[in-house]
Amino acid sequence: GENVEQHPSTLSVQEGDSAVIKCTYSDSASNYFPWYKQELGKGPQLIIDIRSNVGEKKDQRIAVTLNKTAKHFSLHITETQPEDSAVYFCAASKGAPGGSYIPTFGRGTSLIVHP
């Protein structure tokens, strides 16, 4: 099955710095790569996603890049703010029974932004 590796497990930055979280995947059939943010006491929430026909996608301070050849993708957060502090999960997704795509998640990165 799919294996998703995520690094680092913990990332501590100063407010205003950039943060980068990296993930690798093993199955070349995966073609959808979402990123989720989980704040304390809440369920994960989608913040950005990318499909395999696109190399980069941006949404304000957040960007995701995908290198299909190397099977890795990254989340970039610029001008970090204390409210960016959370656990971030990457995932890789491919087809499954019933036509659904089942994501395999990385182990998560705890991002701490110091004021």
Add this chain to the structure above:
Amino acid sequence: DVKVTQSSRYLVKRTGEKVFLECVQDMDHENMFWYRQDPGLGLRLIYFSYDVKMKEKGDIPEGYSVSREKKERFSLILESASTNQTSMYLCASRLPGRGGELFFGEGSRLTVL
């Protein structure tokens, strides 16, 4: 707004008890999922259901079963709870198709003594 509601935020059960975790979504989503979240292990898929009465095993189904009798409700059942099932359980729902956003509930933290 999509709402995924997990009936119990915190549960404490004893070893050997039967445990039901209930999840209800209000957006008519076909797909529903149960994940287990443990520190350092991320989110691991227990079971998913792509439609009513349909279910598929995920990566860690041992010790669990599920029920999907109605589209909006997906139940996770621990037939005989064990201490190694102490964890956070997350339910999610989604429209079917090529990828697409998972909508998660806030989680049920289960402690088995």
